[in-house]
Amino acid sequence: MNQDFQTEFMALAIGLAKQGLGKTKPNPSVGAVVIKNGMVLGKGVHMKAGQEHAEVLALNEAGPDAKGATLYVTLEPCAHHGKTPPCVDLIISSGIKRVVVASLDPNTQVNGKGLDVLRKNGIEVVEGVLQLQAEELNTGFFSRMTKNLPYIRSKIASSIDGRTSLANGDSKWITSEAARNDVQQWRARSCAILTGVGTINQDNPLLNVRNLAENDQPFRVIADTNLSIDLKSQILKQKNIMLAYSNDPNSKAKHLESKGVRLVNIASKDNKVDLLLLMKRLATFEFNEVLVESGPTLNGQLLELGLIDELVIYQAPIIMGGNANPLFHNPIFESMEHRITLKQKDIRQFGDDLRLIMQVNKS
């Protein structure tokens, strides 16, 4: 088979996978197509945890014609019994001749085993077609499976002079409506939105996804070492709210839990919630992607700990001037050699603002 067609059909499967983005948590987003003689016989998208996998939907659509066809799937088919039966069984019984996958499943229960079973059953297997593109879709799932940490993306709105709020806290509005609308997609695909109690008490935000049912909202996780949250904060009236705290000096925990807030006790480090422990805990909740929307203190601590994987910076063509707040209070460098380097992934205009997506290079 011509390599170009392989890429085209996998691109089609990736396009399908994108339809499930943000809806399959904690599962990865997966797409699949069944192709015979250059014709698309079946398409499938995994749309919700517990529902059919993409391969199953594509094979069902193809029906008996799947015999002798090629299956393109963005992630290695499963060989284990989870919420649904193993996909490899159906692939074998459907008479598929060839399976092309973008990436192996990082889940140690599956990694390579699915493909082994297929090969043992005489099915030709091709790996690694558009692998990077497919992994990018499920960067949080891969991070959790390989590092026991969510993929941590920090979104920051800044002026051209690197300021995120005035000294008095005023930051409404740095960026354009177009930029603020774009933030919705990052919230929607995240399992959790992390902020600090300072941001809650200062700005009283909701940090929710518009037009999404309360139960489907990502968890709003608030780092609040001493449970100093203002009990009148409007976010406490929402569902899916989690407070990560170390101490409860004013005995607020019981009251907060009675209001439906989920409390997670995390050991402190340097008198603050230990952020590495917090992130590990969020991974145990099957949180794939965490979006950080906070001020320079929490962002600086996460950056210093090497916990930020990606920055999404909306940069407005304005100057906010001297003594306004920066993006990060930490780390502090003594030499340019120690600077943190970034890899540009995407640059795009939203209204008058620039959106810069950058990967943080880990040292």
Place this chain on the structure above:
Amino acid sequence: MNQDFQTEFMALAIGLAKQGLGKTKPNPSVGAVVIKNGMVLGKGVHMKAGQEHAEVLALNEAGPDAKGATLYVTLEPCAHHGKTPPCVDLIISSGIKRVVVASLDPNTQVNGKGLDVLRKNGIEVVEGVLQLQAEELNTGFFSRMTKNLPYIRSKIASSIDGRTSLANGDSKWITSEAARNDVQQWRARSCAILTGVGTINQDNPLLNVRNLAENDQPFRVIADTNLSIDLKSQILKQKNIMLAYSNDPNSKAKHLESKGVRLVNIASKDNKVDLLLLMKRLATFEFNEVLVESGPTLNGQLLELGLIDELVIYQAPIIMGGNANPLFHNPIFESMEHRITLKQKDIRQFGDDLRLIMQVNKS
């Protein structure tokens, strides 16, 4: 004549004008073409003050064929005797039928008068074709003629978190070689490069244009209120160095002048060289464009005074962290309503860095 052709021929003239950019100081850069029946009969570029104007060169190249032709010129032809005779005389005597100009000459000696003379002599005149593009070429000349101030462009290299040097002053190198090479063009087209004595004493820079004779270098103007410059600074061994000072408490002026440095005494304001007076003085020296290459103190003062017309920011994909120096120490705002807004003129990649050209909106 079709409007599209008019635009094309004027674009050709503007392209020619660009060849003279930075070489015609204190004159503007001007290009001209002579066109008959869609054919280019002559092209001209003004290349150096005192030498022929672009119109003259284009008409000379066209020779007797200029009779009945159209002259396209990026700036209104002069009607006065300067270093060269009035261009309108030659245009009339050459038999040109039609003159198309991009912009009027902002020089009050000429403004509109050149076109009047042409019209009185029965020549058809069209104004304003690609006017903005042509004025952009000579933004410094226009500023000086209309506001008695140079066009002030500040070039700043910054990290993505809006830092320009570490707390200890270290800033080598924020940006890539490609970005640093691009800075050369801004220096070359400027009549002066302005910096503060702090930058000189801290970094000991030359701020010169590579591969350019010493006598042709732009003036390096150093704002040095109390003549506190380190006498061993390597910049003092260069030609075309100017110190703008208010006081001479250590009697250094005579010594500096004996080394060939030009001293300019400027009244102080708030115990610092009055920057508005300095800029007005620089305009009297026929300086069209001034490039600011300084730290956050001088940049902040200029910004606060509304003196910066344009920012050229080279933004490197790095994080320099907490307590590093910002782009501007001033102004300081109490409300987001007072923020300074910018108009994006150009965004481009140089190596791994972004170059953002932005016009500062004056309130």
